[in-house]
Amino acid sequence: xxxxxxxxxxxxxxKAENIVKEAKEAxxxxxxxxxxxxxxDKEIKKLLNIHVESSKEIILILGEKEKYKxxxxxxxxxxxxxxxxxxxxxxxxxxxxxxxKHREFLxxxxxxx
Numbered sequence: 001x002x003x004x005x006x007x008x009x010x011x012x013x014x015k016a017e018n019i020v021k022e023a024k025e026a027x028x029x030x031x032x033x034x035x036x037x038x039x040x041d042k043e044i045k046k047l048l049n050i051h052v053e054s055s056k057e058i059i060l061i062l063g064e065k066e067k068y069k070x071x072x073x074x075x076x077x078x079x080x081x082x083x084x085x086x087x088x089x090x091x092x093x094x095x096x097x098x099x100x101k102h103r104e105f106l107x108x109x110x111x112x113x
Contacts, residue, residue: 003065004094007072008058010036011079011087016057019078023059026074027067032060062094 007028009019013035020031036056063071068091080086 004062004097005065005068006092006094007061007063007068007075007089008092009061009075009079009081009087009089010038010056010058011081013055013057015079015087016059019059019075020061022074022078023061023071026071028061028063028071030061034058034060062097 007023009016011019016033020028020033023031034057036058038054038056059075061071072089072091075089076082079089081089
C-alpha cells in the first residue's frame with residue numbers, strides 16, 4: 001500500500017525558505033508555504049513579558065511514509081525547532097489524495113471501489 005504523510009511546520013515569518021531547502025535535500029519533493037497569524041502572542045506577553053512574533057509561515061509537505069522521519073529531522077535542524085518558541089512540526093496521515101502524480105495511489109483508490 002502506498003502511504004502518504006503530511007508534515008506541517010509552523011515557524012516565524014521569513015524562516016520557511018531555508019527549512020524547505022533542507023527538507024528537499026532530505027527527500028521532500030516539494031512544499032506549500034502560506035501565511036498565518038498566531039493568537040498566543042498577547043497571552044505570552046502577559047505571562048512571561050516577552051514578545052512573540054504573531055506572523056507565521058505554515059509549510060505543508062506531502063511525502064512517502066518511508067521518508068517522513070528523515071524530512072522531519074531536517075526541518076527540526078533547519079528551523080532550530082528544539083529551541084522553545086522557535087516553531088512546531090507535526091505529521092498527519094493522509095487518507096485520500098487526488099491531484100498529484102502519485103499514480104500508484106490513484107490506481108489503488110480506483111481498484112478499491
